[in-house]
Amino acid sequence: MVDILFFVFAATAVGGALGVVLQKNPVSSLLFMVGTLASLAGLFVLMEAHFLAAIQVIVYAGAIMVLFLFVIMLLNLGHDYRDDLKTGLGMFTAFAAAGALAGVLVSQLRGVEETPLAQHFPGPDALDQLLAEQGIIGAIAHPLFTDYVVAFELVGILLLVALVGAIVIAKRRV
């Protein structure tokens, strides 16, 4: 069951990603992206990251994609199809670079099955036990507010800076 769901979500994620790249209309691209993000949230649930799945739907598919949609509609780009794809040498170079990247990633993936992760690290059962003991939120909140509390505070400051920066940059006159 889990395997079937995994492949269903994987197929919709890849299909959505292809839609993002191939659609000419920016709004349809964006809607395909929402589909990809939703399938990734489903995959996160299958991999026992329930909190991240919720955040993925609320923050990514909700807030960030709506921000993109606002900008597309504010700039009136919904019907701007003019020569959006690169041509000739640019296209060839792009596919060559992407192919090279794919080659590097595939060569790294080879042998991942034989890598004895379970011998060096706790493994899936330890994560199951942690989730059962501390709950879905507690398991991620405990390291977040103990070991990583400095990073957490810094991220808060980063969000404030980004908020002020976005307003200042997008403002019409300084």
Added chain:
Amino acid sequence: MLAEALVLSAILFVIGTTGVLIRRNAIIMFLCVELQLNAVNLSFVALSQYIGIEGQVFVFFIMTVAAAEAAVGLAIIISIFRHYETVNVDNFNLLKW
């Protein structure tokens, strides 16, 4: 499921890279960068099943940084659009020699 998830993550990352390289619309390029970030998030979550909950904490931080990056990036795109009346990156050639 680990190997399949890593393969899916690699596929999504390559599709995102292709999108950044072949499109000229700045907003779509930005969307494809988000796709790459999500591909990396997927591999973090897949590995966190084996290595520990820290992977999920890291994905939480990546999502926060992605939100900040989207806000600032879209503000820059709006500001560029005010100047050039387009978001086609071929027109932004001031720093090109």
